[in-house]
Amino acid sequence: xxxxxxxxxxxxxxxxxxxxxxxxxxxxxxxxxxxxxxxxxxxxxxxxxxxxxxxxxxxxxxxxxxxxxxxxxxxxxxxxxxxxxxxxxxxxxxxxxxxxxxxxxxxxxxxxxxxxxxxxxxxxxxxxxxxxxxxxxxxxxxxxxxxxxxxxxxxxxxxxxxxxxxxxxxxxxxxxxxxxxxxxxxxxxxxxxxxxxxxxxxxxxxxxxxxxxxxxxxxxxxxxxxxxxxxxxxxxxxxxxxxxxxxxxxxxxxxxxxxxxxxxxxxxxxxxxxxxxxxxxxxxxxxxxxxxxxxxxxxxxxxxxxxxxxxxxxxxxxxxxxxxxxxxxxxxxxxxxxxxxxxxxxxxxxxxxxxxxxxxxxxxxxxxxxxxxxxxxxxxxxxxxxxxxxxxxxxx
Amino acid sequence: xxxxxxxxxxxxxxxxxxxxxxxxxxxxxxxxxxxxxxxxxxxxxxxxxxxxxxxxxxxxxxxxxxxxxxxxxxxxxxxxxxxxxxxxxxxxxxxxxxxxxxxxxxxxxxxxxxxxxxxxxxxxxxxxxxxxxxxxxxxxxxxxxxxxxxxxxxxxxxxxxxxxxxxxxxxxxxxxxxxxxxxxxxxxxxxxxxxxxxxxxxxxxxxxxxxxxxxxxxxxxxxxxxxxxxxxxxxxxxxxxxxxxxxxxxxxxxxxxxxxxxxxxxxxxxxxxxxxxxxxxxxxxxxxxxxxxxxxxxxxxxxxxxxxxxxxxxxxxxxxxxxxxxxxxxxxxxxxxxxxxxxxxxxxxxxxxxxxxxxxxxxxxxxxxxxxxxxxxxxxxxxxxxxxxxxxxxxxxxxxxxxxxxxxxxxxxxxxxxxxxxxxxxxxxxxxxxxxxxxxxxxxxxxxxxxxxxxxxxxxxxxxxxxxxxxxxxxxxxxxxxxxx
Numbered sequence: 086x087x088x089x090x091x092x093x094x095x096x097x098x099x100x101x102x103x104x105x106x107x108x109x110x111x112x113x114x115x116x117x118x119x120x121x122x123x124x125x126x127x128x129x130x131x132x133x134x135x136x137x138x139x140x141x142x143x144x145x146x147x148x149x150x151x152x153x154x155x156x157x158x159x160x161x162x163x164x165x166x167x168x169x170x171x172x173x174x175x176x177x178x179x180x181x182x183x184x185x186x187x188x189x190x191x192x193x194x195x196x197x198x199x200x201x202x203x204x205x206x207x208x209x210x211x212x213x214x215x216x217x218x219x220x221x222x223x224x225x226x227x228x229x230x231x232x233x234x235x236x237x238x239x240x241x242x243x244x245x246x247x248x249x250x251x252x253x254x255x256x257x258x259x260x261x262x263x264x265x266x267x268x269x270x271x272x273x274x275x276x277x278x279x280x281x282x283x284x285x286x287x288x289x290x291x292x293x294x295x296x297x298x299x300x301x302x303x304x305x306x307x308x309x310x311x312x313x314x315x316x317x318x319x320x321x322x323x324x325x326x327x328x329x330x331x332x333x334x335x336x337x338x339x340x341x342x343x344x345x346x347x348x349x350x351x352x353x354x355x356x357x358x359x360x361x362x363x364x365x366x367x368x369x370x371x372x373x374x375x376x377x378x379x380x381x382x383x384x385x386x387x388x389x390x391x392x393x394x395x396x397x398x399x400x401x402x403x404x405x406x407x408x409x410x411x412x413x414x415x416x417x418x419x420x421x422x423x424x425x426x427x428x429x430x431x432x433x434x435x436x437x438x439x440x441x442x443x444x445x446x447x448x449x450x451x452x453x454x455x456x457x458x459x460x461x462x463x464x465x466x467x468x469x470x471x472x473x474x475x476x477x478x479x480x481x
Numbered sequence: 482x483x484x485x486x487x488x489x490x491x492x493x494x495x496x497x498x499x500x501x502x503x504x505x506x507x508x509x510x511x512x513x514x515x516x517x518x519x520x521x522x523x524x525x526x527x528x529x530x531x532x533x534x535x536x537x538x539x540x541x542x543x544x545x546x547x548x549x550x551x552x553x554x555x556x557x558x559x560x561x562x563x564x565x566x567x568x569x570x571x572x573x574x575x576x577x578x579x580x581x582x583x584x585x586x587x588x589x590x591x592x593x594x595x596x597x598x599x600x601x602x603x604x605x606x607x608x609x610x611x612x613x614x615x616x617x618x619x620x621x622x623x624x625x626x627x628x629x630x631x632x633x634x635x636x637x638x639x640x641x642x643x644x645x646x647x648x649x650x651x652x653x654x655x656x657x658x659x660x661x662x663x664x665x666x667x668x669x670x671x672x673x674x675x676x677x678x679x680x681x682x683x684x685x686x687x688x689x690x691x692x693x694x695x696x697x698x699x700x701x702x703x704x705x706x707x708x709x710x711x712x713x714x715x716x717x718x719x720x721x722x723x724x725x726x727x728x729x730x731x732x733x734x735x736x737x738x739x740x741x742x743x744x745x746x747x748x749x750x751x752x753x754x755x756x757x758x759x760x761x762x763x764x765x766x767x768x769x770x771x772x773x774x775x776x777x778x779x780x781x782x783x784x785x786x787x788x789x790x791x792x793x794x795x796x797x798x799x800x801x802x803x804x805x806x807x808x809x810x811x812x813x814x815x816x817x818x819x820x821x822x823x824x825x826x827x828x829x830x831x832x833x834x835x836x837x838x839x840x841x842x843x844x845x846x847x848x849x850x851x852x853x854x855x856x857x858x859x860x861x862x863x864x865x866x867x868x869x870x871x872x873x874x875x876x877x878x879x880x881x882x883x884x885x886x887x888x889x890x891x892x893x894x895x896x897x898x899x900x901x902x903x904x905x906x907x908x909x910x911x912x913x914x915x916x917x918x919x920x921x922x923x924x925x926x927x928x929x930x931x932x933x934x935x936x937x938x939x940x941x942x943x944x945x946x947x948x949x950x951x952x953x954x955x956x957x958x959x960x961x962x963x964x965x966x
């Protein structure tokens with residue numbers, strides 16, 4: 086019994102991503118067709134070249150026919166997957182394993198979410214009949230619990246942590262302003278974010294991810310076949326996933342200063358990829374900044390910062406576009422927007438651009454490192470799922 | 482010998498200063514304050530709180546001895562289906578215990594107590610009411626919200642703190658006040674006509690009771706005279722030969738309708754000495770008189786949440802918020818989807834959790850699971866669990882957050898992570914608090930509330946509230962309260 090990983094067995098040969106925004110004029114079908122076409126074009130393949138499809142959508146539709154009907158995919162398997170906000174990454178993970186298993190030569194992962202047709206702002210989970218005792222707290226409220234807890238645990242002035250969180254938003258807005266696909270392309274200062282009214286704990290609206298419609302896709306093949314399609318593919322070094330017990334929420338030992346599922350999934354991914362010092366080996370990280378405080382805590386859970394130091398490193402600019410480890414150079418959920426089922430693939434799309442030197446010049450990072458990391462979570466502190474992948478531009 | 486085994490009451494935390502009404506409308510209002518059920522309380526949830534208090538106050542474990550729960554109110558949450566079943570579930574009474582409602586008229590409250598005292602078996606009588614009317618009306622300002630529970634039984638089975646001496650009743654058909662089902666406003670006939678009816682009815686019943694008991698008015702140590710017809714209540718004592726009557730709490734709580742006779746009885750019992758005679762005279766479509774005599778056991782009896790303490794431990798509510806809570810003003814709702822109705826079948830499967838706040842405890846490690854789970858967070862085999870009743874647990878706020886985005890009938894939601902004394906943690910909504918006054922380390926206790934309503938289904942569950950009464954029996958004193966809503 087072991088988690089063996091599939092390092093260097095599978096490669097990504099093409100990716101596509103449509104703009105994340107309020108697509109008032111595009112349906113779910115439209116977004117799927119457009120994202121699929123960009124993805125096919127990127128890989129230089131056609132629909133019929135793909136053997137199997139994985140579709141990620143959290144709550145915009147059900148079943149594989151959501152993809153096969155608009156694309157008119159005939160006689161092929163399409164699997165719809167859902168795993169909270171890590172849905173898009175889950176689609177990619179399944180496609181990679183399908184290819185690694187030898188079951189298929191080519192597979193597509195595509196994620197999509199149509200959130201703007203509900204008539205409400207924000208994300209609203211569809212109601213599942215229950216006994217009425219479920220928590221009424223929003224995700225913002227749950228993650229907001231981490232800010233004072235972190236300050237208290239490490240003896241840091243809460244205002245300093247709050248400023249560091251706002252600095253995350255400032256950074257991601259700065260990066261998003263340099264991303265033509267991003268929902269929010271306006272720079273915001275940390276000071277102005279700190280002055281906004283709180284909506285949950287000390288978090289303001291601008292500490293929360295943008296909510297957008299969008300879609301993104303990837304095509305994977307066996308690593309040895311990659312160069313048939315692509316000069317510079319990205320190799321899958323690690324795929325890890327941890328679904329928590331939900332115990333943190335009722336465990337008096339739980340501190341709200343770490344997300345154990347994230348730490349565990351990162352540890353597993355580093356093991357699969359053979360990464361021993363992520364801070365010096367990883368070129369860039371796309372992480373799940375659903376709230377600014379989440380990204381702050383993640384810097385420690387992913388091993389980028391010692392416990393109790395991430396806030397300082399954020400203030401020092403270490404994770405900025407020109408820092409030693411750029412985090413969310415595409416703007417992250419914060420500025421790129423968060424169409425739930427598409428976000429995981431969008432994160433990989435930034436690795437696709439950056440590790441291959443194809444990001445727009447104004448945000449292309451300069452590095453001699455070849456590995457990128459994606460972290461994508463779903464759920465809440467104490468009860469979440471967490472995905473980590475590591476992709477690399479070189480074999481070995 | 483029949484009599485009273487225990488009692489307990491619930492006076493909601495919030496008070497409306499009656500002068501706020503005239504400040505708002507330039508009319509109505511008055512002096513003093515009235516109690517206000519929170520937006521998350523209804524007559525059923527308040528009855529649960531009173532019932533919990535009565536069971537907790539009992540000198541000997543009482544829950545297993547209760548044979549019937551009678552719930553009475555003029556403001557039921559439901560018709561057709563029984564409201565008392567929720568009380569039965571929250572008190573975790575056995576399936577073999579009856580639960581029924583006596584609904585509609587203010588007289589139901591005192592009639593239920595009389596029937597229990599004259600009947601057999603052990604009965605928990607719970608009166609609970611939310612009183613109001615149209616803005617600026619007398620019923621709105623004079624009314625109050627509260628619940629009071631009295632456990633009645635036989636001295637063969639229980640230690641009685643007060644023994645029944647006798648009861649007497651007069652009944653008359655006349656139109657004094659009336660309310661059309663579904664309406665919030667009651668209407669009244671000419672005050673003087675009602676007075677002309679009520680005073681003789683009270684005299685007649687009181688005289689019959691005294692004659693049966695071979696007592697004189699001067700033998701009464703505590704006289705309670707109450708009813709919704711204020712003028713008659715005021716005039717009656719002199720006509721009954723009573724020099725001193727117990728405070729009727731209308732200046733600080735208001736008249737709590739079907740709950741008021743038992744609330745006043747509870748307040749008197751909080752102060753009563755052994756071997757004192759209490760007369761309860763209620764004017765309601767006639768008159769009801771109950772005479773009881775306290776026993777030595779009352780010296781040992783301690784009300785953990787005394788009425789005077791609950792009156793003192795209060796926070797204010799603005800008139801605007803009062804009108805909103807009562808549905809008299811409908812502000813623009815948050816642009817969020819409305820809550821969906823609780824599933825009847827899912828709720829029925831989790832009655833112990835939803836109504837009784839019973840989690841599960843790992844029998845090996847003791848780890849508490851809220852809600853109950855079959856598999857433990859500390860590992861080990863499935864179904865190695867035992868019930869963990871947590872409704873009476875107190876706890877401490879570990880961390881908290883104020884959520885201005887989440888749906889609430891009265892935003893913002895204040896949510897705290899609470900660590901319970903003796904184990905167990907739960908993120909839980911706080912109530913009867915002011916958001917800015919919440920802090921890490923605050924001590925809290927659990928309270929049964931109505932979270933929301935959808936499709937007419939009342940969704941009951943538990944919240945935490947500040948623990949304002951020191952633990953332990955007898956002469957509990959409330960912590961100083963402050964704050965506004």
